[in-house]
Amino acid sequence: MSTTATTVGLSPKRGIWGGGNEPLKASYGKLMMWFFLLSDIFTFAAFLIAYAAIRVSYPGYAGPADGFVGSNEYWPVPDLVFDAFPFFHGMHLPLVFVTLMTFILIMSSITMVLAVEAGHRNDRNDVVKWLLWTILGGATFLGCQAWEWSHFIHGTDGGSVITYVNKMGQVVTETVFGANLMVNEYGPAAFAQLFFFITGFHGFHVTIGVFLLFLAFYQAAVGVYERRGHYEMVEKIGLYWHFVDLVWVFVFTFFYLI
Amino acid sequence: MASQENKLVVIPRDEAKIKKLWKTAGILFVLTSIELVFAFTLPRGIFLYLLFIALTIWKAKYIMMDFMHLGEEAKPLFYSIVVPLIFLLWFVIAMIREGSDIFMVRW
Numbered sequence: 001m002s003t004t005a006t007t008v009g010l011s012p013k014r015g016i017w018g019g020g021n022e023p024l025k026a027s028y029g030k031l032m033m034w035f036f037l038l039s040d041i042f043t044f045a046a047f048l049i050a051y052a053a054i055r056v057s058y059p060g061y062a063g064p065a066d067g068f069v070g071s072n073e074y075w076p077v078p079d080l081v082f083d084a085f086p087f088f089h090g091m092h093l094p095l096v097f098v099t100l101m102t103f104i105l106i107m108s109s110i111t112m113v114l115a116v117e118a119g120h121r122n123d124r125n126d127v128v129k130w131l132l133w134t135i136l137g138g139a140t141f142l143g144c145q146a147w148e149w150s151h152f153i154h155g156t157d158g159g160s161v162i163t164y165v166n167k168m169g170q171v172v173t174e175t176v177f178g179a180n181l182m183v184n185e186y187g188p189a190a191f192a193q194l195f196f197f198i199t200g201f202h203g204f205h206v207t208i209g210v211f212l213l214f215l216a217f218y219q220a221a222v223g224v225y226e227r228r229g230h231y232e233m234v235e236k237i238g239l240y241w242h243f244v245d246l247v248w249v250f251v252f253t254f255f256y257l258i
Numbered sequence: 259m260a261s262q263e264n265k266l267v268v269i270p271r272d273e274a275k276i277k278k279l280w281k282t283a284g285i286l287f288v289l290t291s292i293e294l295v296f297a298f299t300l301p302r303g304i305f306l307y308l309l310f311i312a313l314t315i316w317k318a319k320y321i322m323m324d325f326m327h328l329g330e331e332a333k334p335l336f337y338s339i340v341v342p343l344i345f346l347l348w349f350v351i352a353m354i355r356e357g358s359d360i361f362m363v364r365w
Binding site for chain 2: 023024025026031034037038041042045046049050052053054055056057058059060077079094095099102103106107109110112113114117120121122123124126226229238239242243245246249250252253257258
């Protein structure tokens, strides 16, 4: 009767019904991090699929690239909207800045995985070093995103003439600069709304990630994990951080490329 | 786990393993650059979009398998994370269909 149960990881003292078994061979914390990430995948997927659904409900911009004018009648081409770069005012540098942001995040991902690897080896100095680099990468990414948002909100020099319903419920036609949740110079109102919610929700995750990384950095530096006997916390925070990178890979494709 | 001693033994670096991680990062850089090149050289359309999606899922595979070590987890854990993602397939099909119907009504 008990022969079939041996395939499950049994705790030596209590048997299969006594608790303390780990059939998934992962600790509770790591398991819950994975399931949290799964639920978070669904949240971000819902955001991006909503973007897709709203986007296909508008005609796309089909005119020439150099004659692009924003309008709420059609969906803009992202590389004609996101073409600015700090200190290169007025130049058309499509997607250069977001690609830089992507590279920064991939870079912070590799330093994170090196910290996790150092944690497996109980190497405190390496963990602290790589976590510090990861925090730096995360903070740089957030700074870039702040600039990106600031540029998106303030808009271009020329703006676009948009006809829309204003706060008072009147239909007005005026030159709109930048973007807010009601109207924007780039495309339909939903374009800016989705931009704020998708990149904002991702940026919020990055912010939480930087806080968690700092916590792990501090605790590793003062030797909490060394006393605890393992660096599993670094691994769990690492999972979260890689997830943030994973989401950005999808945001980059679906928001900026397509 | 056996002993609760204060000083942990530091295991020396496994350079081959570290090199493999850097290689994965290199692949991610290259795939992102390829996407960027495609964005400006290929005409916009369903073919380009499918290409982007394929490259993105390829990148996601590298991140989940090499960085998050999902492949090294127990099989039941692996499948309990990956299999629920199948639901997203229907979600995508349903919502894009919905969006194109709204397009037909509106324009």
